[in-house]
Amino acid sequence: MLIKIAKPGDLHESDVTPESVYLSRRRFLGGVAGVGAGLALSGRVKASEAYTDVPSGDAPAWLSEKIDQTQWRAVTPADPDKDTLAPFEDASGYNNFYEFGTGKSDPSKRAGSLSTEPWSVVVDGEVNNGGRFTLEDFASPSQFEERIYRLRCVEAWSMVIPWLGIPLADVIRRADPTSKAKYVRFETLVDPEQMPGQRSSFALIDWPYVEGLRLDEAMHPLTILALGMYGRELPNQNGAPLRLVVPWKYGFKSIKSIVRISLVEEQPVNSWQLLAPNEYGFYANVNPNVDHPRWSQASERRLPNSLFSPNNIDTRMFNGYEDEVAELYAGMDLSVNY
């Protein structure tokens, strides 16, 4: 495999998945390890000065230390002029996190009631190394990486966000799945005391919020568990302290404030699929050709926008990560498996 030592800004999303990985699913798992090694040699420039106007959080010492050692700009957009970062105040002020209310500004106003320290994650199901881990024990064996991804919401808006996190594949490999493991199931915290949205008696979501991935989707090098963004730890409203980020799928797949990760044999039923199976499927891959029954998915509003330039741009297949992930769905009818 070609290892090129590039300036941090030269590394693009396509570089994270070398041809050898996405051309062959059989060699897939072996390839992932190589990607990590390749990337570890590149970009070591600390990017904290890029976020001087971002308010600093209140991260525990171990997390600050891990963030300091982040491999900055590990994945950046192929076209940084088009995919410019959303301002931190927008990424942290305009959220869907129904545990804190259904309005876009509810999470930023109300998520202060969430206590993320201490936090533990249960890893269970078809694994040999399961158990309950403190967040530190869970995340610190992995190198933190900065991944600048497009986030496409199913509601037809999008933002570009610099995440800090660890490859989900690392975590799964450490859990040592058994041969029965076919899917990964994720669960968000349930605590009506801390999450006012869970106290609403009119909420249609059956808590806990559940999401799932096929094992190969979960092992894909683009899939990460994020612990931070914009050079700091995650704000509560963005899913602190641990959330999934799957950039080629609609935002609702990227489950927030995770407390449980289970390797399972059966395909999990995710919350939105349970709520409206004709509108939301298990896969939820970004796809401009398959409309939501109530609105078109052919274009999206890239945020922030302004009144007279809604910034409507064409939505790209797999949110622009087609080269990296299309192989995962070879032969599948994506209008059926939406």
Added chain:
Amino acid sequence: MAKQEAKWRLWRGTVFLAALAPLIYWGFQVYQNAAGPEPGRYLLLNIGIGGLWLMLLTLSLTPLSKLTRWKGFALIRRQLGLWTLAYATLHLCCYALFILGLNWALLGAEIVKRPYIIVGMLALLGLAALGATSNRAAMRKLGKRWKTLHKLAYPILALILLHFFWVVRADMGEWAIYAAIGALLLAMRLPPVARRLPRFRQRLAAK
């Protein structure tokens, strides 16, 4: 008598300013960059909910007059009805301008494909018909039929609530409150209930 006239003018002026104020406030929020990363959607949603409020307020005026006999309620009925139409029109303009960016082909496709948009458009057309016939000339011309025509307000309210219902994604709480108020206001039009309203007032007065 002139004093009385001035009092009602002041009342109507106050109502006018109160209905105008939210629009100025939201506009100012956008101008101040305090409306979030998607100011167009902010205006769209706020004006939509504002229009629903106005619709419910308009429909509460007749029951309120029956219950209180205060003349002021009837005096602002046309004005609030026209405000409802104005908000609904602005709501559609926000959608076309700020969400679709005046992409008419997209608007055409959306109108045909999305039931909630069809329902919203029908409600707006209904409101426009009521607005166009809200002047004295139309009232004279339509005579008895005017009252029948303006009972369209009831199905229009139902359409607005349906439009809202189909937009909600996951929490029906807010919608349920508006729907309950709407159902209550419609129930007050049922003849057995409507007949009892003045009597109810007398009973309250007797106490």
